[in-house]
Amino acid sequence: MSTKYVDDFRTAARRAVDWVADYLENVRDYPVTPRMNAGDLVDRLPKSAPDTGEPFKQILKDFEKVIVPSVVHWNHPGFMAYFACTGSTPAIIAEMLAAALNTNGIHWKTSPAVTELEQVTLAWLRQWLGLPDSFFGEIFDTASVSSLHGIAAAREMADPDARENGSRPNLTLYTSEQAHSSIEKDAIALGIGRCNVRKIPVDAEFRMIPGALVKAIQRDLDAGKRPFCVVATVGTTSTTSIDPVPAIADIADQYALWLHVDAAYAGAAVVVPELRRIFDGVERAHSLVVNAHKWLFSPMDLSVFYTRRPDILRRAFSLVPEYLTPVDDTRAVNLMDYGVPLGRRFRALKLWFIMRYFGREGICTLIRSQVAMAKKLAGWVDADPRFERMAPVPLSVVCFRYKGTDEQNQAILDAVNASGKVFLSHTVLNGKLALRVAIGNLGTAREDVEQAWELVRLATMAAEAWRPGSL
Amino acid sequence: MSTKYVDDFRTAARRAVDWVADYLENVRDYPVTPRMNAGDLVDRLPKSAPDTGEPFKQILKDFEKVIVPSVVHWNHPGFMAYFACTGSTPAIIAEMLAAALNTNGIHWKTSPAVTELEQVTLAWLRQWLGLPDSFFGEIFDTASVSSLHGIAAAREMADPDARENGSRPNLTLYTSEQAHSSIEKDAIALGIGRCNVRKIPVDAEFRMIPGALVKAIQRDLDAGKRPFCVVATVGTTSTTSIDPVPAIADIADQYALWLHVDAAYAGAAVVVPELRRIFDGVERAHSLVVNAHKWLFSPMDLSVFYTRRPDILRRAFSLVPEYLTPVDDTRAVNLMDYGVPLGRRFRALKLWFIMRYFGREGICTLIRSQVAMAKKLAGWVDADPRFERMAPVPLSVVCFRYKGTDEQNQAILDAVNASGKVFLSHTVLNGKLALRVAIGNLGTAREDVEQAWELVRLATMAAEAWRPGSL
Secondary structure: OOHHHHHHHHHHHHHHHHHHHHHHHOHHHOOOOOOOOOOHHHHHOOOOOOOOOOOHHHHHHHHHHHHHHHOOOOOOOOEEOOOOOOOOHHHHHHHHHHHHHOOOOOOHHHOHHHHHHHHHHHHHHHHHOOOOOOOEEEEEOOHHHHHHHHHHHHHHHHOOOHHHHOOOOOEEEEEEOOOOHHHHHHHHHOOOOHHHEEEEOEOOOOOEOHHHHHHHHHHHHHOOOEEEEEEEEEOOOOOOOEOOHHHHHHHHHHHOOEEEEEOOOHHHHHHOHHHHHHHOOHHHOOEEEEEHHHHOOOOOOOEEEEEOOHHHHHHHHOOOOHHHOOOOOOOOOOHHHHOOOOOOOOOHHHHHHHHHHHHHHHHHHHHHHHHHHHHHHHHHHHHOOOEEEOOOOOOOEEEEEEOOOHHHHHHHHHHHHHOOOOEEEEEEEOOEEEEEEEOOOOOOOHHHHHHHHHHHHHHHHHHHHOOOOOO | OOHHHHHHHHHHHHHHHHHHHHHHHOHHHOOOOOOOOOOHHHHHOOOOOOOOOOOHHHHHHHHHHHHHHHOOOOOOOOEEOOOOOOOOHHHHHHHHHHHHHOOOOOOHHHOHHHHHHHHHHHHHHHHHOOOOOOOEEEEEOOHHHHHHHHHHHHHHHHOOOHHHHOOOOOEEEEEEOOOOHHHHHHHHHOOOOHHHEEEEOEOOOOOEOHHHHHHHHHHHHHOOOEEEEEEEEEOOOOOOOEOOHHHHHHHHHHHOOEEEEEOOOHHHHHHOHHHHHHHOOHHHOOEEEEEHHHHOOOOOOOEEEEEOOHHHHHHHHOOOOHHHOOOOOOOOOOHHHHOOOOOOOOOHHHHHHHHHHHHHHHHHHHHHHHHHHHHHHHHHHHHOOOEEEOOOOOOOEEEEEEOOOHHHHHHHHHHHHHOOOOEEEEEEEOOEEEEEEEOOOOOOOHHHHHHHHHHHHHHHHHHHHOOOOOO
């Protein structure tokens, strides 16, 4: 490569490193969410790309001045919305290295490092998760896509003819009312159809009711339907409730269903010994998703998919064109045979950096402290008679509400978020709007959680003052 | 964040920047492909992740000593396999920044910058590609996933009931014999079924024959099938042949089929004015895929998907759970409504860096020179009576063979690749093994192509000497 090209990079990349370091050091100075209207960034940017190239200095300046002010800072200690997560420093470095190598693990031969490091890191993670060696791992971008592959394999097990002749309209899939919307979306994409997704009721703690699952399966069998898959969730999106996997696995066995477990968020918690029990029965799953970009300190995107039936997944997806003939070696795994995407970026590199940099104990300490902070917050909520907690807190998410109207709760949420100090999200539980505090960023400290709670209490006083008739 | 955490990053990231700069400067010193057996890297790495964290220094050292020697260097000027591509410097910097921000564009509110910069950069690219403003763009990881969305939207147009009740077994899809395998794989995933994919014959220049397409559609209609989609390819994977899109668009109109155009590789070439004609008729496509990580100097992964019917795509995929209620603003696009993946990493940032750093003229100059190098190589092949060219060279890929046996051609390929200087791949055309030289890396210079050709000629002399009976 030309010297100028490389020298320009060296200067600009060093400047970018300094920017990142300063950003991480001072991230609390940024408002978590921008104050802007839709279209503001579009309006600030030129209508066309430049004809001639621009210097890095200008691009980096615009990045700081124009782009960053439109960013929601998911890497901010005050980010407690959705599932809080972390773009950790080892992964930031690894992403840069991966982009520089730009190596692509389509099949083994196209880059042994990509395939083998993916196998190694997912074997390491499998140990951390206490899963049997029979679990085969691969990386996708998002949990939606991982679950799509689990459900596709389920279809292949139930109806091997689908690969050739298409989905049959009688296949039915089971998941709970609290399952992630991606399960339903995957069923749409796969040609299963939304009407063939049964949403099984949950108990008072938002966990799938096994008896209701059996009833639904029986009803479908009686109607000539063909139950093929059940999706259990370990750590649902609203409340982090944990479906009773052992009972669901029994039912899956009884009816010969594929059991897919969505542990996209909660899977990482199993690294902590005292939380291991949330994975009871998961070793019986046919497939499993755990997102490293949720609670394993990886930036987007790194969704880990495991299956103990790679043979079935491979049967569903293997399709080898002449120009991609793989090497003939049993140790050479060709990951393109196990899913839709063909290109495979070197995502495993960041997982390897993360696992080595933090070590099992480092990850364990972080997750343990985040769960402790959530329990502390739950205690504050419980101790304040103006609030009610809306769900148990098994992990690092707390759902609660002010004992008033939904409008008041919305007003509290909006006021808290307008502070720019924290960003909370919401959900609806038992028909009521609930505030939702998710703790998961590496930088989040006790003071951040205290601040969030203080802001909620302040906003509540304001909302109370505005109660109709209160003036 | 703690000072040590940030300081450690600053030191290690600077070291990583220097490694990348040195790597780019001296990349020709690396063998393009590693000499190793399957499992070698697995065997060199520990069986378990460390319990306690390790210093960056050690991780970076192992990266250099253990990981890099197992990498196929797709960013090497001698990489001429598959489709050559580039992890360019502006994108390397942008990937680091994106990982540090770790912002996630699920819907507009979760990060306006992600959504709006994706809209802006894809509007810029749309202009470069000469497409109408009505083309709505979004980014997926790979072309396989982009095309999956095109075909899913096609199904939604033909059979809006599929979303609710699943795919019907009579839907048929048309593409050429030379189409990428991902089209068939997408049909499997979507529940269309492999048997419902018709592979239309091609002419002597590997382009779909419109008359054969009409015949296949008619045959299916007569048999009670329901043709719903045709996939044309602009730049096929084997030979970069260009299907006659205007004629195919006429047929799509006539039979009310969705027209999806796979221009994953070749789309970028349209930035060059004299190559614009390869996009004739593409403005009539319902959807289109162009991979920036192929020929737009982006590292993996960045697949650009356009559709002029976002309404249909949205109808297929929109599904909004309570915890993701978007803001009520017509300018706030919620990209989660237009596909399977929910999380959306800040891929647009690297596209913005690339388009600004190179500018339209910079990109144009690079692509133009790569096409010229391919034509030069084609001329050398044509001038040597021992070789035959196997396909036209409209872009930057040259397919040719030594006029001997497949075994001899394979031996030539193996010998050339064993040099470590270049990496070529192969394909099969008209039943014969062909060598395939793809030019597309930013660093590839005339000397690299000359060297590749010289290596082929040397290896051919060896292969000729080894002809049975020649000793």
